Amino acid sequence: MIPANLSEVSEFKLLGFSEVSHLHLLIFVVLFPLYILTLVANTMIALIIHGDKTLHTSMYFFLTQLSCLDICYLSVIVPKILENLIVGTIGVSKIGCAMQMFFFLFFGVAECFLLAAMSFDRYVAICFPLHYTVIMNSRVCISLVAGTYLCGTVVGLVHTTITFSLPFCGLAINHFFCEIQPLLELLCGNSAPTEIQVIAVAVFAIVCPFLTIIYSYICIISTILKMSSTESQQKAFSTCSSHLLVVTLFYGTASSMYLRPKSSYSATVDKLLSLSYTVVTPLLNPVIYTLRNEEVKRALRKRWRNINILLK
Template sequence: MEQPHHKSEVFLSVLLGFSGLSHLHPLLFVVLLSLYVLTLVANTVIAVTINTDATLHTPMYFFLTQLSCLDICYLSAMIPTILENLMVGTVSISKTRCAIQMFSFLFFGVAECFLLAAMSLDRYSAVCHPLHYTVLMSSRVCSSLVAASYICGAAVGLVHTLITFSSPLCGSAIDHFFCEIQPLLDLLCGNTFPRELQVILVAVFAILSPFLLVLYSYIHIISTILHMASAESQQKAFSTCSSHLLVVTLFYGTAGSVYLRPKSTYCAAVDKFLSLSYSVLTPLLNPIIYSLRNKEVKGALKKKWRKIHLVWK
């Protein structure tokens, strides 16, 4: 007897996306396209400014450049499909394109999880061990941390993508706006418990572990700040730490609430909202929180703007 999943070998799936909000599609399209362009421009300007200003060639700004590049790639892995979805309604997507999208999303997303942890270690070293900072965060250490972030991202992306797309699929309608793991679990044939467990275990490694490292770093940073003599330096450091922690908690919190739970609690509407939070909102907030509130970056941007203004005159 023919198995129900045979046709999934040529798997042309349908992304349902925002099918329940068809009347809002034009508005959502304009909002998302505007946010996408704004985020691309902000991250590109920051990456170019840091790379072309010699005074910003320090570990912190090296990580910020990497974060900007990651955010551009992370957004570009999903937003075009979401915009297509909003323009034409449901979108047909091939198995290959779906697999590439899932891998790209996981690769850049997990790399960002570990990069944010590396950035918190950098701040921890700068605030808590200033005398040893140049040794602790040498260019070799920084490059190794970034490389490790990308390796972890590639490993998680490959594991999830290969296992998901080598499993038999008993459906073709993905109730999401891109190829996300949780809605694809709904399409797997038979007992999905081993796959659910794998997703949760990988999420503990890729989301919870870096988040705990960030918390550990900031607890020590805040403790050090409290022992500073100057109230002004305390206030400045607290302002920076609180904004960093806010955006980091939003990113890890929304991603964790999707991946660190069993499939039985999956709710398409809620998870679509959470996915938008960590895939669209965080890349937009990162340049604002980490760079545009930073005096040195603002100074470099003003300097760059004055040069451009003189050239055009």
């Protein structure tokens, strides 16, 4: 029997992929190499940008921050998933669960606002090219990044503090990490106020930066269409297309998770959505930026040549 009120609970159970236990080994075999590949790809992007002085611009400064966020974001979630796949249902302390939720929200929300900062950078570069280096100086770039981390901290603290100050009437989290929606399922009594709070914070963390991105790209597209040279238009579109792909991937899955009521929650569907934005998106980010960015590819080829010379 489970006590009616588990507000003093010290440990939760992460059920993970218990409904497909026969596929645990297959999921592990697929997920573990993807995790390592994502860590290597994002680390490589950060090191290439850091080591090439021609890439020391605001655009690549933000890209380095994105790679670092993806590494941290992924590492908060995936190790627990891998442990769950090997061991089965695992326990996680209440403090450990709260910390996982906080850091998941911290890095996730910071990435939302960082993508907005990157869109602002592209807006200034295309709409005010003559003033770009003056407007997007190092102080402004550092302030924007600091702002993204501040927003992540505030959202993470608000969600985590409110959620874990409420009484729980369940121990088993039907997910592979301490996600908000499955934890709401375990709250005692009427969880509607908490659900409203989740959606309100999600509006701030997802919709506000997304509207900033939309406005930036309306201005960008308007400026591009006014360009007389077709070559200039293609170059401008090429510069923005990578960022737009990343935004679509990240915001598409995040909004489908958090901008809807608990009544529409489906554990199986939400696990798949969570996998897409915790594993797939961080892997695709460096691929998109590498394959679609000539400067990054050129720096990568240069680094590869240097390595070959050293090995000979």
